[in-house]
Amino acid sequence: xxxxxxxxxxxxxxxxxxxxxxxxxxxxxxxxxxxxxxxxxxxxxxxxxxxxxxxxxxxxxxxxxxxxxxxxxxxxxxxxxxxxxxxxxxxxxxxxxxxxxx
Numbered sequence: 001x002x003x004x005x006x007x008x009x010x011x012x013x014x015x016x017x018x019x020x021x022x023x024x025x026x027x028x029x030x031x032x033x034x035x036x037x038x039x040x041x042x043x044x045x046x047x048x049x050x051x052x053x054x055x056x057x058x059x060x061x062x063x064x065x066x067x068x069x070x071x072x073x074x075x076x077x078x079x080x081x082x083x084x085x086x087x088x089x090x091x092x093x094x095x096x097x098x099x100x101x102x
Contacts, residue, residue: 008042012049014081015040019051019089022076027069033057038094042087049087054094066091 004012020037035055042049055062066073070089078086 008044011046011083012040012042014083015042015049015051015077015087018077018080019073022073022080023053023066026076027066027073033062035062036094046083046085046087049089051089051091052094053091059093063091063093 016037016039019040023035023037033056035053038052038054040049040051051066053059053063053066067090070091074086074089077089
């Protein structure tokens with residue numbers, strides 16, 4: 001596996017921070033649930049970003065809502081950060097958290 005460049009690590013870090021804020025502020029999800037953006041993995045050409053999330057409850061429903069609203073989230077993200085190309089967002093379940101708990 002190729003090691004990520006400093007630039008890509010920085011992009012992933014900024015995307016993670018901004019997406020966490022957008023999800024908590026802009027997206028109407030189930031109240032009383034705690035949603036965490038665990039990490040973001042962006043392709044080198046910035047065409048796509050996989051966003052790994054975890055939630056206390058109703059994780060599948062939350063993933064469905066986030067993937068349906070990914071266009072709006074991408075639009076808001078593009079307004080918040082200065083980046084050459086705002087990547088397409090794919091929200092996925094954080095599988096690494098499951099491996100740690102086993």
